[in-house]
Amino acid sequence: MTENKNRAVAAAILPLVGGAGNITSIAHCMTRLRLGLRDRTLVQDEQLKALPAVMGVVEDATYQIVLGPGTVARVTPEFEALVEAERTATTSPTSPTSADELATQGAAIKAERKAKNATPFKLFLRKIANIFVPLIPALIGCGIIAGFNGLMVNLGLLPAVTPALAAIATGFMALIAVFVGLNTAKEFGGTPILGGAVAAIIVFPGVANINAFGQPLSPGQGGVLGALGAAVLAVYVEKWCRRWIPQSLDVLLTPTLTVLISGLVTVFGLMFVAGEISTAIGDFAGWLLSTGGAAAGFVLGGLFLPLVMLGLHQALIPIHATLIEQQGFTVLLPILAMAGAGQVGAAAAVYLRLPRNGSIRRTIRSALPAGLLGVGEPLIYGVSLPLGRPFITACIGGAFGGGVVGLFSQLGDSVGSTAIGPSGWALFPLLSGNEGAATMITVYAAGLVAGYIAGFLATYFFGFSKQLLTDFNVDTDTDTPAAAPMAPDAPDAPEKEPATL
Known part of the structure; x- marks a missing residue:
């Protein structure tokens, strides 16, 4: 039954990305199906985003469809099988010229996009991320x-x-x-x-x-x-x-x-x-963290999402790995994970501030459980980032959560993670540090609660201008799980790696 569901998701996605002939590469990370495309114009973005299984899309060197952890690992093999089957059924020795022309056109578009969005430094950081x-x-x-x-x-x-x-x-x-x-x-x-x-x-x-x-x-x-x-x-x-x-x-x-x-x-x-x-x-x-833990945690927790937007968060991956290798845990990850707590608090505030917008509220209801477990993409791409201001106030929530965890480190209760990747509640089984399990759980939970509360209050009171409320607090079709439209002051979508929020 589950296999049929995963095959159905793959079958729904394939025609919306231009079919098998438009696919040049297929890969997946912890949360995303990553596709290389010949012709980007063949992708039907809005229809793709409207699929219940799709949490969002991100465009980078590859076209990335956010499906969530676990799901993506099961959908990808089904997607690959469908692509291979369609290619086998449609391969014809009489039409190589048109296929070559389409491939050339797609390669040119891809090269143009990569040249526009990539810098040598970011490309190097991407290589580092691909290693770890x-x-x-x-x-x-x-x-x-x-x-x-x-x-x-x-x-x-x-x-x-x-x-x-x-x-x-x-x-x-x-x-x-x-x-x-x-x-x-x-x-x-x-x-x-x-x-x-x-x-x-x-x-x-x-x-x-x-x-x-x-x-x-x-x-x-x-x-x-x-x-x-x-x-x-x-x-x-x-x-x-x-x-x-x-x-x-x-x-x-x-x-x-x-x-x-x-x-x-x-x-x-x-x-x-x-x-x-x-x-x-x-x-x-x-x-x-021992001398300026509260201030350092505040800055790190608040700036993590902007670092992700700039692609600079990838530089932290070898640092995490080095700390885990040296000490058995990385003290940075629990602080950076507070960015996800800020997102959860901000989403709750948006839910209350937009009581008439059924579409956004539906998105929040479906994405909030994943956000609590550390999967931040649905809340980022479906709620805070499109609205603009709530993305900033979510960062404020992350700052306060990071400040709390940093403060305890400054007081001697150092909390870290034995692995890179999970955050939110999913990080609890991976906590480690210089104190007992009860202390580590208490410190991390206190940071999460601070992030939730600060993100909620900052968004509720400062996350909406009058114009934003006028534009978005309107009746919508509650049966359509569409993401919110992009606000004029919204920043560009961040490039999110498998290390989830």
Whole structure:
């Protein structure tokens, strides 16, 4: 039954994006179906947004349809199967010219859009995100197992099983540098296994016998940052080798020289440098929250959504990964997650301030449960962002929530997350820190409540101008789950990565 439902969603989406012939690539992240399109003009945006299963759409390098966590992973295979079936049924050897012309036209449109919206810095940050985002499911799974195991150890339950759970939970983190190396080489255009081979040097126990800069190395020194640097270097060495080494010797010399040169530089340079940078990141994060936690939390919680809009939030992903690798948790994520709490509070206020607008109220009712669980796209794209001002007041709510969590860190109750990705109530199973579970849950819950209340009050009293109320507090068709129209003062839609709010 569920399979039929997912197939029905895929079947409803396909004709609205121009059919199989208009699809050049299919992928998905935690919440979005990401499509490469030949001709953007063939997409029927409004009809697509009106589908009950579609929470919103985002246009970036790919056309992104927000379906929500869990759903997107089930709909995507059905969508791929439908695309393949339609292509098989319509493929004809007599019409390659028109298909080539359509492909050329679509490629030109895509190139024009990418040139207009992309900058070298944002493209680099997108590469960084593409390296770490595939690791998120393992981080979440291992993080929850680690928390469950810690609870069992504290309660003295099943002592014969807890060592096995500890191995399951920590095995991935012990080798995360290898996975970063694989993904980095793939993203930068090299051979993934060579990137992984060079990054594996960092976690090899035998590096303890090597002296660099007058002191012995430690296995894991440099962590994910060292692995990232080592794999990027391996890609450039590999490309150089393939340019200059004769083809007859390429299969022998290129991998050998790539691993040898990159490995030596990693051992006698990158591990030390990356280790110092990693240590500095951890020390700075600790200092920031211990000395100015309330102010730092206020700023971080309030600015996270604008950072997302600018695409700069992707720079935080390797920082989160470094903190998790160093300390077992990232103290930044619970603060940044407060942006989602501000969204929830703002949406509740919008619901009360627009009693006649059945369309927006329907959107809020359907999106609020997902918002409470940390999936922020429906509230962002369907409510606060189109209205304009409520997006700003939602940021204010996030600032107050972040300030509360930061204040407790300043007082010594440090709360973090063992994984990247979830937020809202979904983050509770992943909480970790320097205090007991009850304290961590209390601190995080206090931040959420502060974000809800501040977001609600700021939006209720300051989120609407007279003109905005006049324009939007009108009777609408309550049977149509359409998003609110874009207000004149609304900012551009943010690019939202799988790390949800």
